[in-house]
Amino acid sequence: MKVLHLSHTPLVGAPGQICAALREQGVDARWAVLKPENYAGLSFQLDWRWDHHLDEILAFAEAADLIHLHNYIDLDCNDFAPLDFRQLWVQGKPLVRHLHSTPALISRYMGKTEQEVLNCPIPKLVIAQYPERFFSRACIVPNIVARAPASPDRTGKPLRVGYAPSNFRSARISRWDTKGYPETIKTLKRTQASLQKMGIPLELDLITQVPHLECIARKANCDVFIDDLVTGSYHLNTLESLSQGCATLTHLDGRIQTMLAELLKRSDFPALDVRLENLQTVLEHFARQPELARALGAESRLWMQAHWSPSKMAQHFIAAYATITAYPGQAFEERFNPSPAANYRIRDHFDQIWLGRHASWPKLAPAWLTAIKHGLANGFRRLGLKL
Template structure:
């Protein structure tokens, strides 16, 4: 049985809830774990309040419990970055904890990120990286997964049912690895909607993760990005929702991710700007093919990607401490 730890996760912002999801999975596995976000996203911004449900954000009410968690922690797990005053605070409060650093972002892309593990002044014993496209950039880090807590489900497409497609990027910033937009996708979706082949759902503003997942469960196809060769958390959410999950993930990205699933590569459907229209039309014209691929997605998530199984990957990484 894996040793059970007292773990504190700390991030400057919610990082679309990724640290809190790790903490929740670890609590489900028997660890005593808390996630702290130093601040929410800007109050007037579109992401404010949407990703903090499972975080503690420090105020007069929570400061005592945060101080206690830090002082008693066996592991302090830092995500992406930390203000200098927090570095000083941690070192003063706890001289025995093991420090873990995890990076979620590509280099020098919005929101601008530079590696901080060597400059934070903390004695990191382990460096982790999200195991999607990121390991090709951060090459001396151990791979760990993003975790999805939604219970897997599937609503296979039925005969006579129009193909329902969702595309829901959190942003449209340009970049090598953060890019989530190609013009051909817009054209393909608009054309296929006009032809009556598909129903397209494209939120015009950020919505809560729970609402977005509820809508995704009603769809047959989730489109991630088809620009970079990587993929993002939405692809994992697509599998959990039993969707045909379309992205441009290349061999490297899928091979890295397969380390979390006993070597079985994720059942993503490949498309790029040139092929997205024909890929969607093929599924639109074949309800049985759609339903079969939906079941493949659902079964893969259920077999490999549940929170307890993903938490065990962090346990294995911590064993090196």
């Protein structure tokens, strides 16, 4: 089977991981990126670049049994001309659209309404994270992470905590497009200072704007890793950290826990459910007994090898592809009825809880003061000085 993946952006390397796992299962899967520029100083391993490999991409598209479109690509998308997705659709070419974001974010990027995004007739896949609660007729598929090499032995060393946010927005600014960076950093520094007064060491590795391979290497040398403590969803960061053998902290709301149990047919996903407001308490506990964190990390690594391996996760895509090629253009079965009551249980209830938590999060300096501080810091760095 030949499958061509197309995306506008690198999507934190997720399509490449999927293709690698599919190739191990005998699927000839390739990935082409239209805009390979990396955001926030990150860089990810790519396959084909649209501007460098157009002839190969078009030839592969012609021979492909299925075209796997990511996030912003619908039937009217002309960014990948001469590929005409509407014409391919009319001709009966099997297409699938893989959603990585909420309808609100996708609609803003595309200049369409949220309803237009939801009405797209292409059969849909959705990542097994927070976006699934917005797409009732999308088939849930996992993000995939490569097998991680053995991590360094940190026995006897002070607890090291890692944090690698992909954006720097406040927890209060966005419901989903945030990792709570300023609030989390403030809590981490407050925790480190508190432990220092008690004579307990805590090492912090704040990883920002580095290539993905460097980030992975630094994760492997951490005992605890922090993902998203504010929104209620885990991300690719969680999967990578668990695979690296880190005790991994992320907030998992009730909907995410239910969905993971349905996907995995088990309820022991090893990430630790921690909210931002509980972070200091949890880290102080681990700092006093770092070997406990290392034991949890070792168990997490083994769990990922057994239950979230690339070969096992690839089967979700292979099953979806079989359905799509057998019934091109036919939507997947509805997973939940998007009635007002169901929407409240699945989305609105957790949105209200998120709003109610704001008061317990660290207070931040006014935006104008933060901007002045950043401007001064950047100016001093250019002069080779320190504030």
